[in-house]
Amino acid sequence: MQILFLIAVVLGLMLIGFRFGRLRSVRVTGGDARQLHSLPTYYGLYVALWCGLPALLLLAAWMALEPTIIRMIVLDSLPPDLLLQPDGQTINDARLSLLLTDIRNIASGNIASQSEPAVIAAAGRYASLLQVSFGAMVVVVLSVAMGGAAAAYRFIAPQFRARNRVENIIKMMMVACSLVAILTTLGIILSLLFETLRFFTEVPVTEFLFGTNWSPQTAMRSDQVGSSGAFGAVPLFAGTMMIAMIAMTVAVPIGLLAAIYMAEYAPRNVRTVVKPLLEILAGIPTVVYGFFAALTVAPLIRETGGLLGLSVSSESALAAGLVMGIMIIPFVSSLSDDVITAVPQSMREGSYGLGATRSETIKRVIFPAALPGIVGGVLLAVSRAIGETMIVVMAAGLAANLTANPLEAVTTVTVQIVTLLVGDQEFDSAKTLAAFALGLLLFTVTLVLNVIALHVVRKYREQYE
Amino acid sequence: MKTSPSAQTSIEIPPTAGFPLVSQGEGAKIAARDVNVFYGDKQALRNIALDIKPNEVTAFIGPSGCGKSTFLRCLNRMNDIIDGCRVTGSINLDEEDIYHRRIDVVQLRARIGMVFQKPNPFPKSIYENVAYGPRIHGLARNKTDLDEIVQTSLERAGLLGEVKDRMDQPGTGLSGGQQQRLCIARAIAVNPEVILMDEPCSALDPIATAKIEELIDELRQNYTIVIVTHSMQQAARVSQRTAFFHLGNLVECNDTEQIFTNPQHKLTQGYITGRFG
Numbered sequence: 001m002q003i004l005f006l007i008a009v010v011l012g013l014m015l016i017g018f019r020f021g022r023l024r025s026v027r028v029t030g031g032d033a034r035q036l037h038s039l040p041t042y043y044g045l046y047v048a049l050w051c052g053l054p055a056l057l058l059l060a061a062w063m064a065l066e067p068t069i070i071r072m073i074v075l076d077s078l079p080p081d082l083l084l085q086p087d088g089q090t091i092n093d094a095r096l097s098l099l100l101t102d103i104r105n106i107a108s109g110n111i112a113s114q115s116e117p118a119v120i121a122a123a124g125r126y127a128s129l130l131q132v133s134f135g136a137m138v139v140v141v142l143s144v145a146m147g148g149a150a151a152a153y154r155f156i157a158p159q160f161r162a163r164n165r166v167e168n169i170i171k172m173m174m175v176a177c178s179l180v181a182i183l184t185t186l187g188i189i190l191s192l193l194f195e196t197l198r199f200f201t202e203v204p205v206t207e208f209l210f211g212t213n214w215s216p217q218t219a220m221r222s223d224q225v226g227s228s229g230a231f232g233a234v235p236l237f238a239g240t241m242m243i244a245m246i247a248m249t250v251a252v253p254i255g256l257l258a259a260i261y262m263a264e265y266a267p268r269n270v271r272t273v274v275k276p277l278l279e280i281l282a283g284i285p286t287v288v289y290g291f292f293a294a295l296t297v298a299p300l301i302r303e304t305g306g307l308l309g310l311s312v313s314s315e316s317a318l319a320a321g322l323v324m325g326i327m328i329i330p331f332v333s334s335l336s337d338d339v340i341t342a343v344p345q346s347m348r349e350g351s352y353g354l355g356a357t358r359s360e361t362i363k364r365v366i367f368p369a370a371l372p373g374i375v376g377g378v379l380l381a382v383s384r385a386i387g388e389t390m391i392v393v394m395a396a397g398l399a400a401n402l403t404a405n406p407l408e409a410v411t412t413v414t415v416q417i418v419t420l421l422v423g424d425q426e427f428d429s430a431k432t433l434a435a436f437a438l439g440l441l442l443f444t445v446t447l448v449l450n451v452i453a454l455h456v457v458r459k460y461r462e463q464y465e
Numbered sequence: 466m467k468t469s470p471s472a473q474t475s476i477e478i479p480p481t482a483g484f485p486l487v488s489q490g491e492g493a494k495i496a497a498r499d500v501n502v503f504y505g506d507k508q509a510l511r512n513i514a515l516d517i518k519p520n521e522v523t524a525f526i527g528p529s530g531c532g533k534s535t536f537l538r539c540l541n542r543m544n545d546i547i548d549g550c551r552v553t554g555s556i557n558l559d560e561e562d563i564y565h566r567r568i569d570v571v572q573l574r575a576r577i578g579m580v581f582q583k584p585n586p587f588p589k590s591i592y593e594n595v596a597y598g599p600r601i602h603g604l605a606r607n608k609t610d611l612d613e614i615v616q617t618s619l620e621r622a623g624l625l626g627e628v629k630d631r632m633d634q635p636g637t638g639l640s641g642g643q644q645q646r647l648c649i650a651r652a653i654a655v656n657p658e659v660i661l662m663d664e665p666c667s668a669l670d671p672i673a674t675a676k677i678e679e680l681i682d683e684l685r686q687n688y689t690i691v692i693v694t695h696s697m698q699q700a701a702r703v704s705q706r707t708a709f710f711h712l713g714n715l716v717e718c719n720d721t722e723q724i725f726t727n728p729q730h731k732l733t734q735g736y737i738t739g740r741f742g
Contacts, residue, residue, distance in 0.1 A: 365587055
């Protein structure tokens with residue numbers, strides 16, 4: 001709350017700085033704004049930015065560093081015997097953080113597990129340090145804000161290039177924003193990478209990449225039943241690929257033909273109704289598709305298979321793949337429709353003008369011209385199919401069978417990641433670390449697909465110039 | 466010589482005195498009578514009656530929005546693909562109504578080729594661009610036949626010399642003028658009887674324009690050509706007959722020389738002397 005108030009004060013100062021900066025810029029020219037290098041607003045913005053940016057950055061830095069610094073001060077002041085175990089060793093990290101939690105709880109008036117005088121004294125110091133820190137922060141932040149504003153205010157002169165400065169600052173802010181996205185991705189990749197490396201110290205890379213047996217368990221005791229774990233990722237990727245293939249077999253023809261109908265044959269009023277309706281398919285939560293697959297499609301396939309004398313398990317790759325295919329139809333159809341519509345009308349007229357029929361025009365002119373864009377759309381749909389989890393959990397099962405028969409239960413990478421991490425788990429066993437390795441591998445696969453899709457789309461852009 | 470009875474019944478423009486129409490049977494390649502075109506509720510053309518003679522270049526001139534392109538596109542039924550466009554009246558090609566139910570629009574367009582305002586080669590190789598029409602109409606029995614059709618078409622379009630070493634390069638990589646000649650070659654390859662050209666030089670520089678105009682004059686030997694143009698000099702240079710359109714009406718149609726030296730109607734006179742348009 002207090003922090004929010006402080007931020008509000010800084011924002012208020014910025015507003016005041018803006019007003020004064022703009023006023024002064026007009027005043028320094030004696031009221032003739034045409035003599036200024038930039039519009040008066042830019043001088044106002046310049047003052048406001050110098051007022052707000054350093055102060056807010058300082059505030060953020062302060063809040064990030066404050067807990068660490070206070071913790072160090074409090075720990076230094078604790079009597080040394082509190083930090084020792086009965087056997088004379090320094091206490092471990094877990095106990096230390098317990099102790100600090102106690103201090104913090106006492107300081108904020110909550111119930112704590114200890115009430116030793118030394119701890120209570122430390123809590124008192126902790127509370128007072130917090131107060132001092134906050135007071136200091138308010139003073140420093142506000143003085144930086146006012147100092148910045150005053151310095152910028154003094155800079156204002158008719159020849160001062162406020163617009164260029166403001167535009168530069170704004171440009172830097174945009175760079176910072178894009179950095180956030182990039183750094184987040186980088187952070188995720190790195191954390192995946194390090195956990196994966198830890199996993200590979202316990203399970204050999206070759207077993208993970210080429211092993212055909214997936215049975216992720218680690219023994220607590222050596223004589224335990226089922227103690228032998230196996231981490232071969234091949235069945236998972238085979239299952240993923242099979243389900244994605246089935247899904248694409250459904251989605252590509254249906255989506256593509258729907259797109260061609262919408263773009264080339266449908267009257268305009270039909271198209272305006274049908275296209276949004278198809279896109280609604282993309283808005284249905286995947287869990288809804290999941291129980292549709294599990295409760296309707298899977299039993300249907302099993303009964304049909306039974307009539308034909310085939311043995312179909314009640315959870316099958318086919319059921320999951322079919323429903324997933326329905327789910328990604330809108331990706332294929334909508335993107336392809338956009339690409340087909342983007343083919344210039346002059347191409348169609350050129351072809352019709354030569355006496356080509358509509359279908360000849362579509363097959364020989366429109367489709368080849370739109371092909372790269374269509375491929376891009378299909379690849380996006382493939383990455384979507386590979387990443388899909390819910391439908392597979394519900395309809396295809398958890399058994400990691402290495403099979404080419406779509407009537408059997410299979411499992412996919414994403415499903416296994418979920419099951420590995422659900423429930424009470426230690427975060428240093430091979431079982432949980434395997435999730436990171438799977439994640440990294442899956443990420444690599446989808447990344448490669450996306451790169452290909454982007455590349456194809458870029459190539460398409462160069463086609464008509 | 467006779468004046469079509471239904472011609473020029475509109476309000477602003479009275480029937481012109483000198484309105485020489487070739488009546489059907491007197492060798493008109495295309496004869497249009499009572500043609501009205503509507504885009505939705507808006508009427509774009511009123512009671513057009515016009516004859517187009519074989520092996521001549523007929524030019525349509527007139528200010529923007531006068532309906533000359535619309536009329537051109539009626540002649541090979543390209544207006545069919547525009548939503549809400551309706552055509553009434555009759556247009557006969559060799560005494561056969563092209564709007565009759567029995568007419569296959571695909572065959573019609575093979576007989577009446579078209580070249581567009583903006584060069585629109587397909588994003589295929591030069592060879593494939595020209596081979597497109599013969600392929601879909603099955604005009605070549607084998608590869609040698611097809612090669613020959615492509616060669617002669619490019620030759621006739623005056624492009625062969627410039628592209629014979631790079632037939633497998635994309636047609637979109639040519640210059641604007643070359644692209645337009647490629648489109649003409651593409652139209653010729655189907656061996657049409659009539660070629661419609663919708664402002665074929667408006668996107669080209671003067672040198673490319675000169676080449677196309679020369680080409681049009683040569684093509685007249687074998688084809689009937691109808692050209693829409695904004696440039697009166699172009700109409701004067703390439704055409705034998707000129708039709709002047711204004712606000713959806715056909716104001717005057719006569720020998721080009723007559724139109725430019727002795728226009729019968731004061732609107733025509735105003736337009737060719739540059740008083741409006």
